[in-house]
Amino acid sequence: NKSNMQTETIKIQKDEFEKYDQFLLDQGFGAVSDPNPYMFGKYKKDGTYISIYTSGKVVVQGLNISSIVQSLNGFNGLGGVGVQGGGIDESFIPHIGADEVGKGDFFGPLIVCAAYVSTENLSLLKGLGVTDSKKISDKRIAEIYNQIQEKILYRVWTLNPVEYNERILKAKNIALVLAELHGDNIKEFVRELSNRGIEYNKIVIDQFSSNKGRLAKHLSQYNMEQFHQAESKDITVAMASIIARYYFIQAMKTMSEKYDMVFPYGATHVIDAGKEFLKTYGEKELVNVAKLNFKTVSQL
Numbered sequence: 001n002k003s004n005m006q007t008e009t010i011k012i013q014k015d016e017f018e019k020y021d022q023f024l025l026d027q028g029f030g031a032v033s034d035p036n037p038y039m040f041g042k043y044k045k046d047g048t049y050i051s052i053y054t055s056g057k058v059v060v061q062g063l064n065i066s067s068i069v070q071s072l073n074g075f076n077g078l079g080g081v082g083v084q085g086g087g088i089d090e091s092f093i094p095h096i097g098a099d100e101v102g103k104g105d106f107f108g109p110l111i112v113c114a115a116y117v118s119t120e121n122l123s124l125l126k127g128l129g130v131t132d133s134k135k136i137s138d139k140r141i142a143e144i145y146n147q148i149q150e151k152i153l154y155r156v157w158t159l160n161p162v163e164y165n166e167r168i169l170k171a172k173n174i175a176l177v178l179a180e181l182h183g184d185n186i187k188e189f190v191r192e193l194s195n196r197g198i199e200y201n202k203i204v205i206d207q208f209s210s211n212k213g214r215l216a217k218h219l220s221q222y223n224m225e226q227f228h229q230a231e232s233k234d235i236t237v238a239m240a241s242i243i244a245r246y247y248f249i250q251a252m253k254t255m256s257e258k259y260d261m262v263f264p265y266g267a268t269h270v271i272d273a274g275k276e277f278l279k280t281y282g283e284k285e286l287v288n289v290a291k292l293n294f295k296t297v298s299q300l
Helices: 014-026 066-077 119-128 138-148 161-171 174-195 235-259 271-281 283-288
Strands: 006-011 030-032 039-045 048-053 057-062 095-101 110-117 153-159 203-206 224-227
Touching: 006 066, 014 039, 014 048, 048 066, 057 066, 095 174, 095 235, 110 119, 110 174, 110 235, 119 138, 119 235, 138 235, 153 161, 153 174, 153 235, 161 174, 161 283, 174 203, 203 235, 235 271, 271 283
Parallel strands: 095 203, 203 224
Antiparallel strands: 006 057, 030 039, 039 048, 048 057, 095 110, 110 153
């Protein structure tokens, strides 16, 4: 019944288009082709249509659109989708969450983080809209980090590209490298918490491998849970993902300043930057900025 159709409009920043595109696909929306030259993307799910225009205007149309509009607004303002609000178990037990950033990025380091969230921290993180760092803009990552850096206990391990390439050469498998990194970082973090008289209770980690045993081997004596998309389901893992991404962003900025060029995130739009780097600095220098096990290397 078209008379019951609702239309809502929100405004987003142009540098967030890609993140909204991924968010909608993650929510089960399918992409719809539209010849409109002023349309960045159009999406459909169960009779609800969402159009993102190049001006930054997002139009939502459908019969029952309040929940998706609320999600989009939360995502727009604070990245507060998934673990914010009702998604958090009110019987929260303080624990460690762990996640990594940089695994899918051709340029830059691999960073793991273990963070501890206490009951006292919980309302702060909820208020900040802490969620999976992939759903939050770089600017917002920095804002959240600045609010929590003195209040949250955490431990970060940065594996720069040279060290990453050495480890991959030996291990031949990113999951084995990650298991060792997370294992060592978490064990050291638990020791630090113990020295402060803090009981970690449990460790929740985003499952990075189909083989849970890889990490379990390193942390067999600990109370640990692994599951997929933990950064969207557990606020402590989400906090770890935000801290790790903050460190990754800073590392990329430092690298960009050193080489006087912009290194893109991800692994899909990196060829041009790779060619520019090789032309200026040569093949031998690539080991210092990129992950050489990526297929991108042979393309370059």
